[in-house]
Amino acid sequence: MARTVHAQPKFHIATPEQIKGGHVTDAYFVRSKQILDRKKIDKNVKLEITLKKRFPEGWEWGIFAGLDEALELLKDFPLDVWALPEGAYFKVNEPVMLVAGNYREFSVYETALLGFLCQASGVATKAARCKTAAQGRPVWAFGARRMHPAIAPMIDRAAYIGGCDGVSCIAGAELLGEEPVGTIPHALIIVLEESATATGFFDQIIDKKVQRVALIDTFGDEKFEALENAELLGENIYAVRLDTPSSRRGDMLEIAREVRWELDIRGYENVKIFISGGLDEDVIPQLNEVADEYGVGTAISNARVCDFSMDIVEIENDGTWELIAKRGKPSGAKQLYVCDDCGYRQVVYWQKPLAQCPKCLGRWEPRLIKYLERGKLLKPLPTPSEIRDYVLRQLPDKL
Ligand SMILES: [Zn+2]
Numbered sequence: 001m002a003r004t005v006h007a008q009p010k011f012h013i014a015t016p017e018q019i020k021g022g023h024v025t026d027a028y029f030v031r032s033k034q035i036l037d038r039k040k041i042d043k044n045v046k047l048e049i050t051l052k053k054r055f056p057e058g059w060e061w062g063i064f065a066g067l068d069e070a071l072e073l074l075k076d077f078p079l080d081v082w083a084l085p086e087g088a089y090f091k092v093n094e095p096v097m098l099v100a101g102n103y104r105e106f107s108v109y110e111t112a113l114l115g116f117l118c119q120a121s122g123v124a125t126k127a128a129r130c131k132t133a134a135q136g137r138p139v140w141a142f143g144a145r146r147m148h149p150a151i152a153p154m155i156d157r158a159a160y161i162g163g164c165d166g167v168s169c170i171a172g173a174e175l176l177g178e179e180p181v182g183t184i185p186h187a188l189i190i191v192l193e194e195s196a197t198a199t200g201f202f203d204q205i206i207d208k209k210v211q212r213v214a215l216i217d218t219f220g221d222e223k224f225e226a227l228e229n230a231e232l233l234g235e236n237i238y239a240v241r242l243d244t245p246s247s248r249r250g251d252m253l254e255i256a257r258e259v260r261w262e263l264d265i266r267g268y269e270n271v272k273i274f275i276s277g278g279l280d281e282d283v284i285p286q287l288n289e290v291a292d293e294y295g296v297g298t299a300i301s302n303a304r305v306c307d308f309s310m311d312i313v314e315i316e317n318d319g320t321w322e323l324i325a326k327r328g329k330p331s332g333a334k335q336l337y338v339c340d341d342c343g344y345r346q347v348v349y350w351q352k353p354l355a356q357c358p359k360c361l362g363r364w365e366p367r368l369i370k371y372l373e374r375g376k377l378l379k380p381l382p383t384p385s386e387i388r389d390y391v392l393r394q395l396p397d398k399l
Helices: 016-020 027-038 067-074 103-133 149-161 170-176 186-192 195-205 222-236 252-265 384-394
Strands: 044-051 080-083 095-102 139-141 212-215 237-242 272-276 293-296 308-317 320-323 334-338 345-349 369-373
Touching (some): 044 103, 067 080, 067 095, 067 369, 095 334, 103 139, 103 384, 139 149, 149 170, 149 384, 222 252, 237 252
Antiparallel strands (some): 044 095, 044 308, 080 095, 080 369, 334 345
């Protein structure tokens, strides 16, 4: 039972009011606003967000996430915003968002806006990579404990829309409208001093809709604990979970193979093998031969960020939009086109749209959609589950 807290706790977090009030910003944006305010300079600009250099860790694509919070930040301000739908697959140099409005009013929000998009897209992309590596097997997000609890729901949401099948943290699951997943920790087995006792109590007390997954590596060997738990729970057992510490692992695949063999020859072919602990998209393919489901923690919740940057690409002078950009950045607002038929992708100047795919001559649609007009949301946003389905439809067959 959670303890009731009466006074406002002093955690080191920004409040929603501070974020919406533009206080989570870099000082240089405040200084530029002071200068524009004093000189009474109002310039409408178009700012474009792209991943300019490269993805982290050699990734070749990303999953765009964090749009819902970005729109929450930007709505009610006199801005027009176009963006890729949340969950869109994207590549380097492809525009993911375009913001048009008065720079003096907008500048202090760049820090928070990029923060929402960079981290959520990093987590969603890592989740998508793990899900792709698992080749259809369920991947559960277990990483809440690795990150500051204030952002656990956001991380769980990004992990889920990126392709994870569910999350372990209650607050994250509530945000998603999904049931949290999880069974019992090693700690309960230690308190009860025996694996079988803990599993038995779990089966006796916990709601029947929670799948019976037995943790089999607390005191004894995985093979013997797997059999003990399977015999104890009989038909109720859904899976055995191997979370073997790295110091004892040796060859995880061999351990899992041995558990599978011993279960199978005793008639427990239906008992699934669930593996967690230190997994990522490089390790998962090595275990696919025998693993049925995965729990992934640190690799997803502590994913490297997608390093988006935001640049002015057009400026309004005397009612006319003029092309402008800093060195190294192509000027002009850009639209992304992707062909549904042949998969061809092209970034084009917004004012020169391409009616059809130049490769297969198929019809294609611009991918950046208008979400905000003068700060007003133009359409309802999809649910996390709908975004996740969209992500899964776009994922490649393998990494
Ligand atoms: Zn095409």
